[in-house]
Amino acid sequence: MTTALEGLVAQRTTTAQQIADGLSERILAGAFRPGERLRESAIAAELGIARNTVREAVRLLEHGGLIRFQANRGAVVISPTPHSVDELYTAREHLEAAALAAPLGAAQLASVEAAYDNLVTVTASLRRADIVAADLLFHGAIVATLGNARLDAFYAGLTRELRFYLMALSAHERENENPRRLLGEHEPLMDAIRAGDAERAQREARHHIASNAARVQEILAASFEG
Amino acid sequence: MTTALEGLVAQRTTTAQQIADGLSERILAGAFRPGERLRESAIAAELGIARNTVREAVRLLEHGGLIRFQANRGAVVISPTPHSVDELYTAREHLEAAALAAPLGAAQLASVEAAYDNLVTVTASLRRADIVAADLLFHGAIVATLGNARLDAFYAGLTRELRFYLMALSAHERENENPRRLLGEHEPLMDAIRAGDAERAQREARHHIASNAARVQEILAASFEG
DNA sequence: CAGTGCGCAACTGTAGAACAGTTCTACTGT
DNA sequence: ACAGTAGAACTGTTCTACAGTTGCGCACTG
Numbered sequence: 001m002t003t004a005l006e007g008l009v010a011q012r013t014t015t016a017q018q019i020a021d022g023l024s025e026r027i028l029a030g031a032f033r034p035g036e037r038l039r040e041s042a043i044a045a046e047l048g049i050a051r052n053t054v055r056e057a058v059r060l061l062e063h064g065g066l067i068r069f070q071a072n073r074g075a076v077v078i079s080p081t082p083h084s085v086d087e088l089y090t091a092r093e094h095l096e097a098a099a100l101a102a103p104l105g106a107a108q109l110a111s112v113e114a115a116y117d118n119l120v121t122v123t124a125s126l127r128r129a130d131i132v133a134a135d136l137l138f139h140g141a142i143v144a145t146l147g148n149a150r151l152d153a154f155y156a157g158l159t160r161e162l163r164f165y166l167m168a169l170s171a172h173e174r175e176n177e178n179p180r181r182l183l184g185e186h187e188p189l190m191d192a193i194r195a196g197d198a199e200r201a202q203r204e205a206r207h208h209i210a211s212n213a214a215r216v217q218e219i220l221a222a223s224f225e226g
Numbered sequence: 227m228t229t230a231l232e233g234l235v236a237q238r239t240t241t242a243q244q245i246a247d248g249l250s251e252r253i254l255a256g257a258f259r260p261g262e263r264l265r266e267s268a269i270a271a272e273l274g275i276a277r278n279t280v281r282e283a284v285r286l287l288e289h290g291g292l293i294r295f296q297a298n299r300g301a302v303v304i305s306p307t308p309h310s311v312d313e314l315y316t317a318r319e320h321l322e323a324a325a326l327a328a329p330l331g332a333a334q335l336a337s338v339e340a341a342y343d344n345l346v347t348v349t350a351s352l353r354r355a356d357i358v359a360a361d362l363l364f365h366g367a368i369v370a371t372l373g374n375a376r377l378d379a380f381y382a383g384l385t386r387e388l389r390f391y392l393m394a395l396s397a398h399e400r401e402n403e404n405p406r407r408l409l410g411e412h413e414p415l416m417d418a419i420r421a422g423d424a425e426r427a428q429r430e431a432r433h434h435i436a437s438n439a440a441r442v443q444e445i446l447a448a449s450f451e452g
Numbered sequence: 453c454a455g456t457g458c459g460c461a462a463c464t465g466t467a468g469a470a471c472a473g474t475t476c477t478a479c480t481g482t
Numbered sequence: 483a484c485a486g487t488a489g490a491a492c493t494g495t496t497c498t499a500c501a502g503t504t505g506c507g508c509a510c511t512g
Contacts, residue, residue, distance in 0.1 A: 012297050013297070014297060014464095014465065014466090015465075015466070016465080016466085037492095039491090039492070039493095040492080040493075041491090041492070041493090049466080049467080050466055050467040050468065051467090051468085051493095052278060052465095052466065052467070052468085053465080053466060053467080055282065055493090055494090056281065056282070056285060056465090056466090059282060059285040059286065060285065062289065063288065063289045071238050071239070071240060071474090071493090071494090072473080072474050072475065072492080072493055072494075073474090073475075073492085073493075074492075074493055074494090087374055087375055087376050088376070090372075090373075090374050091374050091376045091377050094321075094324045094372055094374065094377060095320075095324070097324065097327070098320045098321070098323065098324040098327075101323070101324075101327070146316075146320055147316075148313055148316050148317050148320065149313055150313050150314070150317045150384070151317050151320060154380050158376070240493095240494065240495090241494080241495075242494080242495090263463095265462090265463070265464095266463080266464075267462085267463070267464090275495080275496085276495060276496045276497070277464095277496090277497090278494095278495070278496070278497090279494085279495060279496080281464090281465090282494090282495095297464090297465090297503090298463080298464055298465075298502080298503045298504065299463085299464075299503085299504070300463075300464060300465090
């Protein structure tokens, strides 16, 4: 049992995969707007690679959920609709409630607590992108207590999509998001989790998520006017 | 509101997608064994299409979960491991328990009941593939009561994968599966659901799924000897 | 004979060019 | 305002080519 080779791995990643990852980052960073098309030839030319490879990369991306394909129109960046936002949030609600169905064990509590601490810290930074990420990470930590990689991956997909929507919509947000308010929303939930009160934790989680959903729906509706 | 055009849609599907669907079917039908490689050139030649297109089709397939990619080895049909089977079943457990967290409404109950009836009918057919499908469909109906398309899609992915494993392992199964036993396992669950006893339904579901998982693990373990 | 190195065949990963069919856009005539 | 249309811009798909990897058998070696 040699641990001497620990962590040693060959490069082992195809160009298409690298392009896919890169594009994913750009999209999340806002380089592409919702509904925008990803033109293969343009990307291929700009990156100096074959169109075939770009095509493959984009297929990989599709799997990540940030884009979808339309026949003869190629890859299109997803855009939020009332319905899709609703589904995202209710799916989250169910998963998190499932994770909170029973009081957390010590190790689980510790990891959730760590994510919460991180959220508290980051909130002070006032950088919206970071705060959103930390927020979603905290919720991800709750789901992770289920200890199931497939559920984690699924949930991660939901939050990635949601994160994109939130960033895209942030331009339309009127009032300046109050960090104190964000924490105020998470505190009761964290309290209930700490207290080992499963029922209350579930209620808090559901309420927190639902009220967030409502707020996002409002912003979304508003973004079609201004 | 003209209903005269109801159901009329143009072909609107790319060849890659068709190939992907076709391959998916073949895999589920057992035309490819777990661990088998999907060789692009062979498929392309056999179907009279370009290798690029096959490649794209296979990328689409990957998304469906029945195959995964290994660098420089291309597409490989997934194969069950104790760990992957465990994750599949516990993920199912969490989702179904979530769906049964509250008593079902009338409409929801009706659809679950319909799926149960179908299962009862199909069981009489003694055709293993059909029974497995109906079984998983019944459980899918339970999850569907959550009314969330994303959760449904995720759950469908789990069951598709599971269905493939079950069919692949069925060759190794010694005892002849007793249909009566299968129904005997679902009955208490259906009873609890009908009774509107959420807690009991959750317990039954968890127990049913867990005991199934254990049985599959045994078969899996046994399949490495014989 | 276990083990190493070599070579060959079979594939995958990527490139590049080409073309038919579709969508988009701007222009046309009415 | 509006149907029609021509052309540009792309996508979907095919074909050809080639470098890099993997799998495998075979000879070679200590």
